[in-house]
Amino acid sequence: MDAPNENILRALDDVRQGWIPTSIYSDPLVFEEEQRRLFSRTWQFLAHDSELPNSGDYVVRYVLNDSFIVARGEDRQVRVFLNVCRHRAGQVCRNESGNTKRFLCPYHAWSYKIDGSLASVPYHEEAYGGEEQLRKEDYGLYAPPRMRMFNGLIFVNLDPDAEPLEDYLGDYAKYLAFYFPAGPRHVEVRGPQRWRFGANWKIPAENFSGDTYHTPHTHASTGVIKLVSSAATTNRKAGINFAAGRGAGSTFRMEPGTLVERLRSIGYPDDHIERFAASLAPELRTMIEKDGVIPSASTLFPNFSLLHLWARIDDEGHLAPFTTMRLWRPISATETEISAWWVGDKDASEEFKEKSYKAYIMCFGTSGMFEQDDMDAWSTLTRMTRGYMSGSVHLHARMGMRSDGSQMREPLKDFSGPGVGHLGFNEFNQRRWLNFWAEHLEKDVPAPPVRTVVRPLRQAAE
Amino acid sequence: MEAAVASKGKMLPFDHPVHFAAHQFLVEEVYVQDRRDFDAWLSMLAPDVVYRVPVTSTFGAKPHKEGEMDHLTEDLYSLKMRIARLKTNMAWTESPPSRTRHFITNVCCYETERANEIRVLSAFLVFRTQGDYQGPDLIAGMRDDILRRSGDEMRLARRIVSLDESVLKTQNLAIFL
Numbered sequence: 001m002d003a004p005n006e007n008i009l010r011a012l013d014d015v016r017q018g019w020i021p022t023s024i025y026s027d028p029l030v031f032e033e034e035q036r037r038l039f040s041r042t043w044q045f046l047a048h049d050s051e052l053p054n055s056g057d058y059v060v061r062y063v064l065n066d067s068f069i070v071a072r073g074e075d076r077q078v079r080v081f082l083n084v085c086r087h088r089a090g091q092v093c094r095n096e097s098g099n100t101k102r103f104l105c106p107y108h109a110w111s112y113k114i115d116g117s118l119a120s121v122p123y124h125e126e127a128y129g130g131e132e133q134l135r136k137e138d139y140g141l142y143a144p145p146r147m148r149m150f151n152g153l154i155f156v157n158l159d160p161d162a163e164p165l166e167d168y169l170g171d172y173a174k175y176l177a178f179y180f181p182a183g184p185r186h187v188e189v190r191g192p193q194r195w196r197f198g199a200n201w202k203i204p205a206e207n208f209s210g211d212t213y214h215t216p217h218t219h220a221s222t223g224v225i226k227l228v229s230s231a232a233t234t235n236r237k238a239g240i241n242f243a244a245g246r247g248a249g250s251t252f253r254m255e256p257g258t259l260v261e262r263l264r265s266i267g268y269p270d271d272h273i274e275r276f277a278a279s280l281a282p283e284l285r286t287m288i289e290k291d292g293v294i295p296s297a298s299t300l301f302p303n304f305s306l307l308h309l310w311a312r313i314d315d316e317g318h319l320a321p322f323t324t325m326r327l328w329r330p331i332s333a334t335e336t337e338i339s340a341w342w343v344g345d346k347d348a349s350e351e352f353k354e355k356s357y358k359a360y361i362m363c364f365g366t367s368g369m370f371e372q373d374d375m376d377a378w379s380t381l382t383r384m385t386r387g388y389m390s391g392s393v394h395l396h397a398r399m400g401m402r403s404d405g406s407q408m409r410e411p412l413k414d415f416s417g418p419g420v421g422h423l424g425f426n427e428f429n430q431r432r433w434l435n436f437w438a439e440h441l442e443k444d445v446p447a448p449p450v451r452t453v454v455r456p457l458r459q460a461a462e
Numbered sequence: 463m464e465a466a467v468a469s470k471g472k473m474l475p476f477d478h479p480v481h482f483a484a485h486q487f488l489v490e491e492v493y494v495q496d497r498r499d500f501d502a503w504l505s506m507l508a509p510d511v512v513y514r515v516p517v518t519s520t521f522g523a524k525p526h527k528e529g530e531m532d533h534l535t536e537d538l539y540s541l542k543m544r545i546a547r548l549k550t551n552m553a554w555t556e557s558p559p560s561r562t563r564h565f566i567t568n569v570c571c572y573e574t575e576r577a578n579e580i581r582v583l584s585a586f587l588v589f590r591t592q593g594d595y596q597g598p599d600l601i602a603g604m605r606d607d608i609l610r611r612s613g614d615e616m617r618l619a620r621r622i623v624s625l626d627e628s629v630l631k632t633q634n635l636a637i638f639l
Contacts, residue, residue, distance in 0.1 A: 096628060098522030191531045193517050195630035221552040225543055315539055337629060342531070362540055366533040367515075367635035369547055375633050376555035383595065 170245025249298020
C-alpha cells in the first residue's frame with residue numbers, strides 16, 4: 001500500500017524519541033510526503049477578515065502551489081475559490097489584491113462573479129449549445145472542501161473529511177483569542193510583507209512553538225542596544241511554555257503588579273487596557289494576573305505563527321507593544337516564503353497604532369532586528385543539512401528529557417492557562433510539534449479536494 | 463510611481479550645477495554604504511530624515527499598492543538603533559558582513575517648493591553576497607529622494623524606495639538601500 005519510504009518512516013520514529021534526522025530539513029522526498037499527507041489535511045490560514053472591508057474586495061493567497069482568491073461578495077459574505085478557470089486552468093486573477101465585480105480569464109474570456117459563479121462564456125450558444133449543454137451554474141470556480149473563520153481568521157482545509165476547525169484548535173483557541181479576540185477588542189492587520197529565504201518551513205514553525213532557549217544568544221544584540229529590556233532576552237527561562245490543542249507557545253515573565261499595571265508597563269494606553277482585559281478568556285486573564293506571564297510567540301500546527309512583544313521606539317525610552325502573524329509557506333524542502341502582517345487594535349488611536357507599527361517594523365518582518373537573526377540561523381542550519389555526511393546526522397531535541405525518555409520537568413500543577421504549562425527552558429513543545437508532524441506523515445493520503453465527475457462518452461450518447 | 467513623477471516641479475537640465483551636486487551626493491553615498499561606513503552615512507542624513515521602503519504589491523490594475531505596509535519605515539532614532547546593532551558584533555546575520563554593490567543610474571532632479579530642497583529620482587541595483595555561501599541576491603528599484611542644501615553641504619531629508627519585486631528574494635533587509 002502507499003506509504004512513505006523506509007527512511008522517512010524511520011525518521012518518524014526518531015523524532016518521537018527526540019532525535020531529528022537532518023534529512024527532514026532538506027530531503028525533497030520528505031517534502032513530497034508533507035505535501036501529500038500533511039498540507040492536504042491540515043487547516044491552512046489564508047487571510048484576515050479586516051483585509052476585505054468592502055464588497056468586491058479580494059486578496060489572492062496560497063496553500064503551497066494552490067492559488068486561492070478570498071473575496072467578499074455583494075452579500076458581504078467571505079468566500080474562497082481556487083484561482084483556476086474551469087475551462088483550461090487559466091489564472092482568473094493575477095493581482096495580489098483589489099476590488100472587482102468580475103474575474104476574467106485572459107485565455108478564452110470565461111468570466112466569474114465575485115461570488116465565484118460563472119458569469120459569462122463567449123459564444124455560449126454557438127460554441128456549447130447554450131444552457132442545455134453547458135449549465136453555467138455547474139461551472140463556478142471550485143471552492144476548497146472546507147472553509148472556516150475563527151475571530152476573523154480565515155482558514156481552509158483541502159481534505160473533504162477534515163476534522164472541524166474547532167476540534168483542531170481545541171483549547172489553543174483561547175490562546176489564539178489572546179492575539180485575535182472575538183471582541184470587544186477588534187483587530188485589523190497591515191501587510192503582508194512577503195519574502196523568500198533558504199530555510200525549511202518546519203524550522204520557524206517549531207521555533208515559534210516554544211524555543212525560548214535561542215533568545216538569550218540569537219537576540220543578544222537587541223538587549224545590548226536596549227531595543228528591549230535586557231531582561232526580555234536574558235530572563236526567558238522564567239517564562240512558562242504552554243501547549244493546548246494543535247498549538248503551543250511561550251510566554252514572557254512580567255514585572256510584579258496588577259493586570260492594568262502590567263499592561264501599562266509594556267506601553268498599552270489605559271483605554272486600550274480596558275478593551276484588552278475585557279477580551280481575554282478568563283484563564284488567560286488569570287495567567288497574566290496570577291502566574292505573571294504573558295503570551296509571546298506561538299504556532300498553530302503546522303505553519304501559522306503569532307507573536308506579541310514590546311520594544312523601545314524612541315530616545316526617551318517609550319515602549320510600544322505589537323502583535324504579528326505570519327505564515328511559513330514552503331516553496332521547496334529548502335526554501336520558505338514568509339508572509340508577515342502587523343496586527344493592530346482597530347479602535348486604538350492613530351498615534352498608538354503608529355507606535356505599535358513602528359515597534360513591529362523595528363523588531364520583526366523583512367528588516368526586523370529580531371527576525372533578521374532568526375532567518376540567518378534557520379537558513380544556515382538548512383544549508384548545513386544538505387551534505388551526504390551532515391545528512392546522516394541526528395540532532396538533539398531532548399531538552400527536558402532524561403536519557404530514559406522520561407520528562408525531567410512535570411507540567412506545572414497550578415498553571416492557570418489552558419492546556420499544559422512547563423516552566424523554564426524545555427523542548428517539550430517542539431517535540432509535541434514534531435509528533436504532530438510524524439502523525440500526519442503516517443496517515444494515508446486523503447480523498448482529493450475535487451471529485452470531478454467525468455461522464456463516460458457512451459453514457460453521454462445514450 | 464509614474465503619477466508621482468508627473469507631479470514634480472521643473473526638471474533640472476543635466477548640466478545644471480545642482481544636478482551635478484546631487485549626482486555626486488548619491489555616488490558618494492553608495493561608496494559609503496558599500497564600505498559599511500555607517501557613521502559617515504548617518505552624517506549624510508538630515509536630523510528629521512524619513513526613510514521608507516514600502517511593500518510593492520499589485521492592487522487591482524495598479525502596479526503598486528502604496529501606503530499600506532512597509533519593509534522599513536525609519537527615522538533617525540531607528541536608523542541609529544539598526545547601526546548600533548550592527549556594531550555589537552552580535553548581529554549574527556551580518557557576520558560575516560554582506561558585500562554589497564549599489565549601482566545608481568537614471569538620475570533626474572526636480573525643483574521643489576522649497577528653494578533649499580530638490581527632489582532626486584534614481585534607479586538602483588544592489589548586488590549582495592555573503593561569505594562563500596549567500597547570494598548573489600539582486601534588489602532593484604527606484605529611489606525618490608529629497609536632498610536638502612545648506613551652504614555647501616547636502617543631506618538626505620527623505621527617501622522612499624520603490625522596489626521592483628513584490629516578493630523579495632533576499633533573506634532580509636539588514637542592509638540599507
